[in-house]
Amino acid sequence: MFTATLLSNPARANLDRATVESLRDAWGGGQAHWLNPGIAAEFALPTIPDNRWQVWADLQSLGFDLVVQPTYGRRRRMLLADMDSTMIGQECIDELGEKAGFGARIAAITARAMNGELDFEQALIERVGLMKGLPTAVIAEVLAERITYTPGGRTLIATMKANGGHAALVSGGFTAFTGPVAAQLGFDEHHANLLLIEDGHLTGDVARPILGRAAKVAALEGITARLGLTPADVIAVGDGANDLDMLRLAGAGVALHAKPAVAAQCDIRVNHGDLTALLYLQGYAASDFA
Numbered sequence: 001m002f003t004a005t006l007l008s009n010p011a012r013a014n015l016d017r018a019t020v021e022s023l024r025d026a027w028g029g030g031q032a033h034w035l036n037p038g039i040a041a042e043f044a045l046p047t048i049p050d051n052r053w054q055v056w057a058d059l060q061s062l063g064f065d066l067v068v069q070p071t072y073g074r075r076r077r078m079l080l081a082d083m084d085s086t087m088i089g090q091e092c093i094d095e096l097g098e099k100a101g102f103g104a105r106i107a108a109i110t111a112r113a114m115n116g117e118l119d120f121e122q123a124l125i126e127r128v129g130l131m132k133g134l135p136t137a138v139i140a141e142v143l144a145e146r147i148t149y150t151p152g153g154r155t156l157i158a159t160m161k162a163n164g165g166h167a168a169l170v171s172g173g174f175t176a177f178t179g180p181v182a183a184q185l186g187f188d189e190h191h192a193n194l195l196l197i198e199d200g201h202l203t204g205d206v207a208r209p210i211l212g213r214a215a216k217v218a219a220l221e222g223i224t225a226r227l228g229l230t231p232a233d234v235i236a237v238g239d240g241a242n243d244l245d246m247l248r249l250a251g252a253g254v255a256l257h258a259k260p261a262v263a264a265q266c267d268i269r270v271n272h273g274d275l276t277a278l279l280y281l282q283g284y285a286a287s288d289f290a
Contacts, residue, residue, distance in 0.1 A: 052068055065272050065273050075283055079278070082237065093173060096142060120213055131202050136176075169191070176195055213243075213245055241259070255269045
């Protein structure tokens with residue numbers, strides 16, 4: 001058995017009954033169940049329809065997301081999340097780059113690395129090198145002035161933890177940012193790269209080994225083993241090429257507002273919803289939210 005979930009942007013809340021029920025009827029699905037009126041609805045399906053991706057594309061043009069997934073086991077016991085452009089709206093290294101006077105240059109490298117056009121580790125080393133000599137006080141300034149949180153993040157984590165889940169933040173960015181972000185959002189743990197510092201300034205280097213694409217998979221495997229879980233128990237979310245292996249290994253891998261080259265390789269794509277979409281995809285109704 002499968003479940004089809006339709007989602008809209010919560011700020012617009014424009015998912016209408018006619019759209020949901022016409023698709024349900026066309027696909028021969030079960031009774032539509034509204035998880036949040038105007039925002040999320042689902043219905044059961046016996047099989048995955050052959051025209052799923054054509055319908056998905058049509059709904060994208062209307063501002064709606066569509067996910068079809070196996071019903072069994074879709075409520076996961078662990079969240080594994082990327083940070084930059086996922087749990088927060090920015091790329092922290094780009095914001096530091098602005099402070100260092102290399103904003104456009106660093107942002108261009110970031111964009112290519114996240115799209116899979118550059119080796120992640122080499123791109124990170126190059127960008128960190130451009131920030132040599134930057135006072136560490138700038139990190140606090142960026143956190144206070146430039147970082148915004150993706151809507152729904154606190155609710156996602158609080159709801160999963162209230163239902164016995166574990167939340168881990170795993171980033172190719174820096175612990176100087178994942179620490180405060182994890183504390184603010186309620187993550188149980190965080191993992192990222194360590195910026196090297198001397199005399200209150202960045203040295204222009206990062207500690208080895210660098211946490212990148214392979215390290216995110218290792219974190220998924222290590223944390224689940226420690227907790228007595230399996231990768232199938234995990235819902236993972238990310239947006240960049242360095243998240244792909246993590247998304248593929250997890251029981252549910254969500255490409256959230258992802259780069260096109262990344263989203264194209266994922267079955268679960270959320271382009272209009274916010275982070276509460278990960279709760280609706282697990283069958284939580286708004287009335288279940290913590």
